[in-house]
Amino acid sequence: MSNPVLVEVLRGALIESRHRGSVAVSDAGGRLALALGDVERPMFPRSAIKAIQALQLVESGAAARYGFGDEELALACASHGGEPEHVSTAERMLQAAGLNASALKCGMHWPMHQPSSQALARSGGSATALHNNCSGKHAGFLCVACAMGAELGSYIEATHPVQREIKTALENLTGAPIADEDRAIDGCSVPTWAVPLTALARGFARFGTGEGLGSERAKAAARLRAACAAKPWHVAGTGRFCTEVMQNLGARVFVKTGAEGVFCAALPEQGLGFAVKADDGGTRAAETIIAAALARFLPDEHRAPLQRYLQRPIKNWNGIEVGRIRAAEALGSFSARGCR
Amino acid sequence: MSNPVLVEVLRGALIESRHRGSVAVSDAGGRLALALGDVERPMFPRSAIKAIQALQLVESGAAARYGFGDEELALACASHGGEPEHVSTAERMLQAAGLNASALKCGMHWPMHQPSSQALARSGGSATALHNNCSGKHAGFLCVACAMGAELGSYIEATHPVQREIKTALENLTGAPIADEDRAIDGCSVPTWAVPLTALARGFARFGTGEGLGSERAKAAARLRAACAAKPWHVAGTGRFCTEVMQNLGARVFVKTGAEGVFCAALPEQGLGFAVKADDGGTRAAETIIAAALARFLPDEHRAPLQRYLQRPIKNWNGIEVGRIRAAEALGSFSARGCR
Numbered sequence: 001m002s003n004p005v006l007v008e009v010l011r012g013a014l015i016e017s018r019h020r021g022s023v024a025v026s027d028a029g030g031r032l033a034l035a036l037g038d039v040e041r042p043m044f045p046r047s048a049i050k051a052i053q054a055l056q057l058v059e060s061g062a063a064a065r066y067g068f069g070d071e072e073l074a075l076a077c078a079s080h081g082g083e084p085e086h087v088s089t090a091e092r093m094l095q096a097a098g099l100n101a102s103a104l105k106c107g108m109h110w111p112m113h114q115p116s117s118q119a120l121a122r123s124g125g126s127a128t129a130l131h132n133n134c135s136g137k138h139a140g141f142l143c144v145a146c147a148m149g150a151e152l153g154s155y156i157e158a159t160h161p162v163q164r165e166i167k168t169a170l171e172n173l174t175g176a177p178i179a180d181e182d183r184a185i186d187g188c189s190v191p192t193w194a195v196p197l198t199a200l201a202r203g204f205a206r207f208g209t210g211e212g213l214g215s216e217r218a219k220a221a222a223r224l225r226a227a228c229a230a231k232p233w234h235v236a237g238t239g240r241f242c243t244e245v246m247q248n249l250g251a252r253v254f255v256k257t258g259a260e261g262v263f264c265a266a267l268p269e270q271g272l273g274f275a276v277k278a279d280d281g282g283t284r285a286a287e288t289i290i291a292a293a294l295a296r297f298l299p300d301e302h303r304a305p306l307q308r309y310l311q312r313p314i315k316n317w318n319g320i321e322v323g324r325i326r327a328a329e330a331l332g333s334f335s336a337r338g339c340r
Numbered sequence: 341m342s343n344p345v346l347v348e349v350l351r352g353a354l355i356e357s358r359h360r361g362s363v364a365v366s367d368a369g370g371r372l373a374l375a376l377g378d379v380e381r382p383m384f385p386r387s388a389i390k391a392i393q394a395l396q397l398v399e400s401g402a403a404a405r406y407g408f409g410d411e412e413l414a415l416a417c418a419s420h421g422g423e424p425e426h427v428s429t430a431e432r433m434l435q436a437a438g439l440n441a442s443a444l445k446c447g448m449h450w451p452m453h454q455p456s457s458q459a460l461a462r463s464g465g466s467a468t469a470l471h472n473n474c475s476g477k478h479a480g481f482l483c484v485a486c487a488m489g490a491e492l493g494s495y496i497e498a499t500h501p502v503q504r505e506i507k508t509a510l511e512n513l514t515g516a517p518i519a520d521e522d523r524a525i526d527g528c529s530v531p532t533w534a535v536p537l538t539a540l541a542r543g544f545a546r547f548g549t550g551e552g553l554g555s556e557r558a559k560a561a562a563r564l565r566a567a568c569a570a571k572p573w574h575v576a577g578t579g580r581f582c583t584e585v586m587q588n589l590g591a592r593v594f595v596k597t598g599a600e601g602v603f604c605a606a607l608p609e610q611g612l613g614f615a616v617k618a619d620d621g622g623t624r625a626a627e628t629i630i631a632a633a634l635a636r637f638l639p640d641e642h643r644a645p646l647q648r649y650l651q652r653p654i655k656n657w658n659g660i661e662v663g664r665i666r667a668a669e670a671l672g673s674f675s676a677r678g679c680r
Contacts, residue, residue: 002342002360009600009621012524014534016384017600017621020342020360044356107657110454118450121461132657184352185662194354260349260357280620281349281357317447317472322525 003037004330006292007278007285011314011323018328019285021261021278023293026201027271028211030175034293035198036330042182042194043277048258049200050137051077051207051224052173053166053190057140058220062147066096073227074234075136079257081237082111082131089234090130093139097146104129105156106138106188113237134188136234141190158183158191167193173203173213187259197275200264204273208254208266225254225268241287241309245294248305253294257283263290270297284325288312292331343377344670346632347618347625349654351663358668359625361601361618363633366541367611368551370515374633375538376670382522382534383617388598389540390477391417391547391564392513393506393530397480398560402487406436413567414574415476419597421577422451422471429574430470433479437486444469445496446478446528453577474528476574481530498523498531507533513543513553527599537615540604544613548594548606565594565608581627581649585634588645593634597623603630610637624665628652632671 002020009017022037032039054076057063063073072093080086094100110127111117120127129135141155141162150161157163171178176199186192195203205211208225210218228235232246235256245255255265261278263286274293278285291309298306314323342360349357362377372379394416397403403413412433420426434440450467451457460467469475481495481502490501497503511518516539526532535543545551548565550558568575572586575596585595595605601618603626614633618625631649638646654663 011384011532011600013521014382014384014524016524018619020620042354044351044354105658107659109657110458114450118457118461121458122464124462181353184354184356185656185660187656187662189656189658189660192351260351279358280360280622280625282620282622285620316525316527316529317449318445318529319447320525320529322527 001038003279005328006036006331007288007325008328009284009314009323009325016323019278019280019282021276021285021289022197023274023276023289024197024201025272025274025293025297026198026205028202028205028209028273030198030202032198032201033272033297039197039275042196043262044184044186044192044194044260045200045264045275046186046192046258046260046262047079047134048256048262048264048275049170049203050079051221051228051254051256052170052203053137054140054224055169055217055220056144056162056165058223059216060144060147062140062143063223065147066093066143068093068096070227070230071234072136073224074231076140077224077228077256078136078235079133080136080234081113081116081240082133083113083116083237086136086234086237087130090135090139093136093143097143099142099146099152101128101130103142103152104132104135104138106132106134108132132188138188156188156190163191167191169217170195170203172217173206174199175202197277200275201273204254204264204266204275205271206273208268208273209271211271225251225266228254245291245305249302252298252302255290255294257286261286263287265290265294267294267297272297288325288327289331292327341378343619345668346376346671347628347665348668349624349663349665351654356663359618359620359622359628361616361625361629362537363614363616363629364537364541365612365614365633365637366538366545368542368545368549368613370538370542372538372541373612373637379537382536383602384524384526384532384534384600385540385604385615386526386532386598386600386602387419387474388596388602388604388615389510389543390419391561391568391594391596392510392543393477394480394564395509395557395560396484396502396505398563399556400484400487402483403563405487406433406483408433408436410567410570411574412476413564414571416480417564417568417596418476418575419473420476420574421453421456421580422473423453423456423577426476426574426577427470430475430479433476433483437483439482439486439492441468441470443482443492444472444475444478446472446474448472472528478528496529503531507531509557510535510543512557513546514539515542537617540615541613544594544604544606544615545611546613548608548613549611551611565591565606568594585631585645589642592638592642595630595634597626601626603627605630605634607634607637612637628665628667629671632667
């Protein structure tokens with residue numbers, strides 16, 4: 001049984017490439033508003049759950065203790081482009097806890113944001129762990145470890161209190177018990193836990209509404225959502241999907257990408273959570289799928305900022321429009337199931 | 341009807357992503373040695389047919405007139421990384437015809453080879469059309485246009501003699517008539533023509549053996565294959581799949597990648613041509629599929645250089661092995677059809 005084609009890539013009049021995938025939309029009680037493809041197979045949410053991984057930063061009191069505002073909290077939820085202000089914000093977070101970049105265990109890579117990467121090279125600089133797209137998340141982990149008096153050197157290990165607490169929070173939000181064998185290692189070396197899309201969607205409905213969460217956790221989720229809505233550039237960066245969608249829709253939407261074609265999102269006013277996986281791991285596909293799914297549940301007057309992702313031009317090196325990426329028919333003919 | 345899963349991407353013990361695709365292997369007479377998935381649907385071969393696009397450079401006498409050796413001919417067949425010697429070779433080709441980079445209409449982009457891109461930025465330089473991965477092909481087109489006395493400014497147009505001749509050569513090699521509506525525009529602005537995988541595979545069997553071709557064309561194909569076997573670094577670059585496979589296997593194999601998950605290849609000694617398309621356009625998938633298909637038809641003693649592509653480790657930013665990309669079962673259980 002194969003997942004449906006959800007995204008088509010055209011060149012001229014021909015479909016050149018096809019992306020299959022799955023998507024689940026759920027309310028906080030676990031009632032599915034939408035399910036397309038295999039939504040019960042456990043999959044790694046990767047960076048799409050950075051906001052869940054950041055809950056402790058607020059709940060533990062570390063964010064308050066170190067005086068973090070919207071920028072630092074948004075960066076803790078971010079897969080950022082390594083632009084200069086992303087880097088300086090991560091550095092500031094570490095400094096607040098008396099640390100520096102040498103404490104980061106995410107590994108280093110050049111800025112994903114090309115102009116920043118070129119500027120760094122042009123200035124004679126080199127990539128550091130601060131440029132890693134996960135440096136804000138890791139700075140947050142270190143701040144939590146500091147605040148709880150835990151060992152710092154092993155903060156990325158599955159047995160460390162910071163990572164154990166994240167697993168518990170993920171189980172709490174999704175309602176899905178997670179088996180030890182469903183663990184793998186993420187790109188930045190922390191554990192990633194496999195969860196079905198249905199459970200992830202439910203988890204983001206809870207993250208978006210606070211329904212079904214303890215009051216401290218609900219408050220922490222609301223604080224992180226407010227930070228990302230206030231500083232969406234810190235969640236991704238210039239020209240990036242998550243940033244642009246949250247810039248245009250504000251607190252009405254929370255949306256976060258993850259590697260290998262994953263997206264999680266929430267529409268707090270609609271009480272819905274979203275989880276998407278492109279079978280092949282393609283980002284262009286996952287962006288199109290989540291945009292179509294969000295557009296379906298937003299009222300007409302707020303749908304416009306998502307329309308451009310449902311049919312995007314492909315331009316070549318000379319700027320000539322040679323094709324487009326579009327949501328396939330299956331995404332337009334969702335049949336609502338259950339609820340709301 | 342969906343194409344089979346040909347490549348699986350594991351993280352830990354779980355399959356994280358899946359790639360579907362199709363592959364055809366044919367002899368010069370059009371007898372299929374292998375067919376998996378939909379091999380009759382027209383698809384754009386993109387840069388995988390650069391060697392066919394370069395036939396004229398030899399056949400027209402332009403290569404001889406301008407004194408081109410293996411490096412220039414290999415670069416005309418290349419999607420190169422924009423490393424310094426790629427750039428200087430393209431420049432030399434243009435100079436031989438009395439031209440310079442301003443004649444190139446491929447558009448500009450930064451070198452695909454990251455260290456070269458960083459070195460260029462560090463030196464205060466900027467991307468030019470010479471860094472475009474297609475600059476060798478375009479330099480070749482311009483040399484042909486010069487040699488035939490054709491207009492230079494419109495060499496990328498479908499109506500230009502250079503592009504018309506390429507369409508005729510593609511029809512001649514593949515045996516497939518190409519309709520005008522099966523044309524689209526490639527990333528570098530030249531026409532790309534849609535052809536079924538079966539026809540492309542047959543075309544590369546002919547390219548690899550000369551069977552079924554006129555003697556001038558057969559000689560030109562042999563000259564281009566010899567150039568690529570002698571200078572495989574010029575066909576792609578440092579660390580790249582096409583370069584490494586041809587470095588290891590020499591003239592026993594010709595292999596060339598194209599955008600959106602395409603590969604074409606030939607095994608001259610076996611008399612076979614290959615054409616691959618990953619449904620979703622993923623390069624990691626297409627590399628795995630073509631490696632598996634080539635390995636299947638090579639004798640045991642020459643298979644080793646391809647084995648590493650059938651099961652590749654995925655390492656994260658800290659160099660930890662977190663998963664692997666592997667050929668799926670369907671690629672190992674090919675059932676040979678017909679011929680040889």
